[in-house]
Amino acid sequence: MSPGPKGHVVVEEAPPSPRGDDDPSPQVVALSARTPKALSRMIRDLAARLAEEDDAFADLAFTLQTGREGYEERLAFVAASRGEALATLSALADERAAAVAVFRGRTRRGGAGAVLDGAEAVAHSLDDPALDDLARAWVEGLPVNWRGLHRGKTRRRVALPPYPLDPISHWLPAGRVPLIPVETKERVVTRAVPVVEDEDETLLLRPLWLDKPVSAEGVSPSSRLVLLCGLPAALAEGLQRALGDAPSRVIGAQSADPGDDFMDVATAVMTLLRDLLLGPEKLRPGLVQLVAPKTPCAALTAGLSGLAGTLAQETVSPVFQSIAIDPAVDAVVRARFLDEDSRCPKDRLIRHDGGHRQVRRLAELPSGPALSRPWRDGGCYVISGGLGGWGGCSPMTSPPMPGIRRWF
Amino acid sequence: MFAHDIATHARHPTVVLIGRSAAGNLARETLAVLEKAGARAVYHALDVTDAPAASVLMARLRAEHGAINGMLRTAGAIQDALLVRKDMATTVRVFAPKALGAMVLDAATAGDALDLFVCFSSLAGLLGNLGQSDYAMANGFLDGFAAWRNRRVDRGKRTGRTLSIDWPLWLRRPGGFGRCDPGDPADAGRPRVAPGRGAGGRCFARRSVLPADLDRVGAASGDGGGRKRSAGAMRRWRSPVPPT
Numbered sequence: 001m002s003p004g005p006k007g008h009v010v011v012e013e014a015p016p017s018p019r020g021d022d023d024p025s026p027q028v029v030a031l032s033a034r035t036p037k038a039l040s041r042m043i044r045d046l047a048a049r050l051a052e053e054d055d056a057f058a059d060l061a062f063t064l065q066t067g068r069e070g071y072e073e074r075l076a077f078v079a080a081s082r083g084e085a086l087a088t089l090s091a092l093a094d095e096r097a098a099a100v101a102v103f104r105g106r107t108r109r110g111g112a113g114a115v116l117d118g119a120e121a122v123a124h125s126l127d128d129p130a131l132d133d134l135a136r137a138w139v140e141g142l143p144v145n146w147r148g149l150h151r152g153k154t155r156r157r158v159a160l161p162p163y164p165l166d167p168i169s170h171w172l173p174a175g176r177v178p179l180i181p182v183e184t185k186e187r188v189v190t191r192a193v194p195v196v197e198d199e200d201e202t203l204l205l206r207p208l209w210l211d212k213p214v215s216a217e218g219v220s221p222s223s224r225l226v227l228l229c230g231l232p233a234a235l236a237e238g239l240q241r242a243l244g245d246a247p248s249r250v251i252g253a254q255s256a257d258p259g260d261d262f263m264d265v266a267t268a269v270m271t272l273l274r275d276l277l278l279g280p281e282k283l284r285p286g287l288v289q290l291v292a293p294k295t296p297c298a299a300l301t302a303g304l305s306g307l308a309g310t311l312a313q314e315t316v317s318p319v320f321q322s323i324a325i326d327p328a329v330d331a332v333v334r335a336r337f338l339d340e341d342s343r344c345p346k347d348r349l350i351r352h353d354g355g356h357r358q359v360r361r362l363a364e365l366p367s368g369p370a371l372s373r374p375w376r377d378g379g380c381y382v383i384s385g386g387l388g389g390w391g392g393c394s395p396m397t398s399p400p401m402p403g404i405r406r407w408f
Numbered sequence: 409m410f411a412h413d414i415a416t417h418a419r420h421p422t423v424v425l426i427g428r429s430a431a432g433n434l435a436r437e438t439l440a441v442l443e444k445a446g447a448r449a450v451y452h453a454l455d456v457t458d459a460p461a462a463s464v465l466m467a468r469l470r471a472e473h474g475a476i477n478g479m480l481r482t483a484g485a486i487q488d489a490l491l492v493r494k495d496m497a498t499t500v501r502v503f504a505p506k507a508l509g510a511m512v513l514d515a516a517t518a519g520d521a522l523d524l525f526v527c528f529s530s531l532a533g534l535l536g537n538l539g540q541s542d543y544a545m546a547n548g549f550l551d552g553f554a555a556w557r558n559r560r561v562d563r564g565k566r567t568g569r570t571l572s573i574d575w576p577l578w579l580r581r582p583g584g585f586g587r588c589d590p591g592d593p594a595d596a597g598r599p600r601v602a603p604g605r606g607a608g609g610r611c612f613a614r615r616s617v618l619p620a621d622l623d624r625v626g627a628a629s630g631d632g633g634g635r636k637r638s639a640g641a642m643r644r645w646r647s648p649v650p651p652t
């Protein structure tokens with residue numbers, strides 16, 4: 001689509017297309033969605049629609065069959081009439097699915113197979129299992145030539161409820177960046193709402209690691225992939241052995257200076273994850289653990305946590321955890337830590353410090369009295385990249401600030 | 409911003425600007441502004457990933473200006489794309505100026521008696537940001553670099569506090585990060601954050617209340633709404649209260 005302004009003019013409403021044949025024969029009602037949840041909502045939406053509008057039942061079935069993309073979660077059944085379809089859908093919406101005869105299942109995407117021709121089924125009556133065969137074939141992911149079913153009939157598309165999208169928030173709510181005060185308890189109790197007189201109200205945050213034991217009732221995602229990044233070879237091998245069945249990959253080795261292999265490891269991790277996300281969905285693990293050694297500099301860990309935070313915004317699945325492990329701890333214990341972490345997928349940034357399990361939060365730095373600046377009289381200051389923006393920039397006159405819309 | 413802060417708050421300082429490209433109109437204008445504010449201002453072209461060239465330039469600065477008192481690292485490049493669309497060849501262009509550049513400038517000033525070494529990082533490193541997997545990693549690296557350099561300071565191998573400041577986005581303009589110009593019609597109506605109003609200076613101005621072990625700090629701007637929201641978040645997090 002070309003960028004730039006577009007205009008639309010409504011001249012006149014299009015005339016309604018002629019109603020299709022009032023065909024009394026039974027029809028296959030076929031529904032599909034990306035997730036079971038969306039399918040349930042689709043069933044409810046369609047039931048509500050059937051209860052309200054009076055379209056020809058055959059048109060409705062035709063629209064569902066030929067006017068919708070086939071997603072993984074599928075449901076199909078044969079109904080003799082609109083009323084019967086409504087009864088079935090209502091029963092399903094009530095989750096009394098056991099009481100009605102439907103085909104339901106999850107297909108693989110792009111499942112290949114023979115095309116079943118609807119025309120062969122058309123001559124048979126409701127008692128004939130041919131329509132049931134089509135319904136089952138559709139649920140199993142076989143391509144069905146639905147148009148053959150309606151050959152020689154007049155059909156039209158009818159307006160049906162739209163796909164029930166699962167709402168996913170891509171915003172950065174305050175709740176996802178929990179701020180905690182670093183001040184003393186007394187201060188917090190007496191001043192729960194910090195009063196800050198800064199003229200520009202710059203919030204200064206510091207990362208803070210807080211002890212958080214694993215929650216007992218946690219459930220780990222169905223599958224996980226462990227990426228061991230920048231660990232010394234012997235350590236990585238021991239950990240891989242201790243992890244047993246859990247798939248793991250070793251990326252890069254550790255060196256003394258943080259800059260040496262950071263770029264290599266970072267690029268390798270990104271390449272691997274990109275290929276994983278581009279690959280077939282069924283091969284994707286539910287959880288990816290990015291494991292790096294806890295070192296004083298933690299450059300790699302900090303980089304990986306930035307990556308994990310980014311990917312959490314770019315994709316819903318898999319879940320990414322950035323985990324810093326203590327190189328001094330025994331491999332078996334470390335593997336157990338990783339197992340435990342996998343049962344807490346909500347903890348995204350984790351650090352193991354000896355026996356302590358910690359998660360990262362952000363703490364607001366308290367405001368203090370203004371002191372003098374650090375610049376010396378006659379001092380020499382080198383500002384690299386200064387012209388690109390930061391250094392060379394002249395101070396702004398207070399611009400309008402409509403709240404924190406986006407932080408970066 | 410920092411250059412101007414130095415020029416206006418210190419007497420007769422020298423501000424050395426380093427950029428990738430040869431001096432152009434922008435450099436001349438910026439230098440003129442800084443000179444007017446009372447600083448001696450010079451510009452040098454340098455590829456910060458070129459270690460020998462960086463050493464040569466630092467030696468020249470020491471000879472010309474007596475000493476180097478502070479290093480402020482602000483360079484960065486972005487190539488935004490979702491990870492699934494990333495061309496790994498471009499990630500090097502994002503990593504190199506941040507990660508390699510910091511290491512190169514640190515090595516080139518290892519023997520200098522610096523008061524401070526500041527890295528301009530991004531909140532993307534702290535929180536992640538859509539389309540910036542490589543940039544987030546590079547900035548995360550800088551935060552780690554600051555910690556690493558401070559441990560060297562502790563051991564007497566470097567001088568001057570290192571601090572990595574995770575900024576929010578400034579206005580994004582062709583060719584680089586935002587040069588904030590409220591008068592430019594091209595910027596009208598764009599979202600603004602306001603680190604330009606002295607926030608950077610205050611990170612230091614308030615350094616007495618910064619915990620001594622602080623290597624990185626995130627800076628977010630907001631008006632009363634943002635402030636209130638963070639206060640609400642703080643109330644929810646009142647317990648457990650961590651040790652200071």
